[in-house]
Amino acid sequence: MPALNFIRFQGAVPRCQYYTLSEYQGFLYIIPEDLKGARRYDPFADMEALLLDVVRAGGQVAACDSFFEYAIAHDMFPLRDAGFWLHGDFFAKHPDEARPVLDALMAFVERYGLPAWEVQSMAYADYPARYAPRLMSRRHDPDREGTEETRYLIEYELMKRSCQSKGSLPVCTLAILLLDLYLRFLEGTERGDFFLRNSEWMIHYEHEKTPRLNAQVFDLLSCINLAHAFLVSGEGKAVRQCKHCGKFFIAEDLRAEYCSPRCRGAYNSKMTRKRVKERKLREGQ
Numbered sequence: 001m002p003a004l005n006f007i008r009f010q011g012a013v014p015r016c017q018y019y020t021l022s023e024y025q026g027f028l029y030i031i032p033e034d035l036k037g038a039r040r041y042d043p044f045a046d047m048e049a050l051l052l053d054v055v056r057a058g059g060q061v062a063a064c065d066s067f068f069e070y071a072i073a074h075d076m077f078p079l080r081d082a083g084f085w086l087h088g089d090f091f092a093k094h095p096d097e098a099r100p101v102l103d104a105l106m107a108f109v110e111r112y113g114l115p116a117w118e119v120q121s122m123a124y125a126d127y128p129a130r131y132a133p134r135l136m137s138r139r140h141d142p143d144r145e146g147t148e149e150t151r152y153l154i155e156y157e158l159m160k161r162s163c164q165s166k167g168s169l170p171v172c173t174l175a176i177l178l179l180d181l182y183l184r185f186l187e188g189t190e191r192g193d194f195f196l197r198n199s200e201w202m203i204h205y206e207h208e209k210t211p212r213l214n215a216q217v218f219d220l221l222s223c224i225n226l227a228h229a230f231l232v233s234g235e236g237k238a239v240r241q242c243k244h245c246g247k248f249f250i251a252e253d254l255r256a257e258y259c260s261p262r263c264r265g266a267y268n269s270k271m272t273r274k275r276v277k278e279r280k281l282r283e284g285q
């Protein structure tokens with residue numbers, strides 16, 4: 001295989017000026033108001049800000065207990081967007097409980113646009129680590145999904161096709177996509193590979209020079225995955241959440257736990273006070 005000289009990836013993701021939430025046949029959708037007026041922007045222009053916004057929005061989904069309680073109550077193992085076509089949309093049914101998630105998702109979409117809803121693939125995510133003890137006892141039973149029940153998948157695929165022409169996306173799909181990114185980046189369920197979708201490649205060459213490969217990426221999700229891959233493997237950095245103040249930050253290495261020396265100090269003295277208190281309680285008994 002001859003050598004290629006990689007020069008760069010350039011993002012060209014479409015973004016509209018306005019997006020609205022709209023309910024249709026029991027599902028809540030995010031709809032661009034002026035699809036024809038969409039402009040393209042480059043998400044790589046500020047990759048660290050992009051990744052922090054991804055985990056902030058995904059973190060709101062991960063924090064929404066009623067979302068996971070709903071999914072567990074309906075035996076949604078694994079968690080996938082198609083499952084809501086079988087059991088009903090959480091976001092349309094419980095808009096009040098979902099409010100913080102909806103606000104976070106809309107703020108994200110207004111800034112970065114909508115990822116594409118992929119044909120013939122579903123959006124999957126794990127449950128956050130805090131649910132692991134409860135999920136241990138439950139196992140996915142493929143026999144339970146009878147042939148009769150798979151009719152919902154046809155409706156799911158039909159809705160997907162109709163959404164693609166309008167550029168819209170169900171809220172539940174976006175929530176699962178962002179949750180998956182959040183868990184992969186922060187809870188270490190990192191797979192280390194992803195598909196590059198909707199991109200165009202161009203080889204640029206001149207006499208007696210190594211050919212250059214340039215790629216333009218039109219898909220938001222691919223841009224986010226690329227940005228994370230550059231951050232982690234190229235720069236050795238990581239997206240982290242501060243153990244003390246809860247703020248998301250870009251860490252210089254994988255093991256960092258605090259956003260600042262101040263938070264490290266505050267956390268350590270808090271733990272020392274806790275240990276002293278516990279020892280006094282034990283000695284008092």
Ligand SMILES: [Zn+2]
Pocket residue numbers: 242243244245246247258259260263
């Ligand atoms: Zn902090």
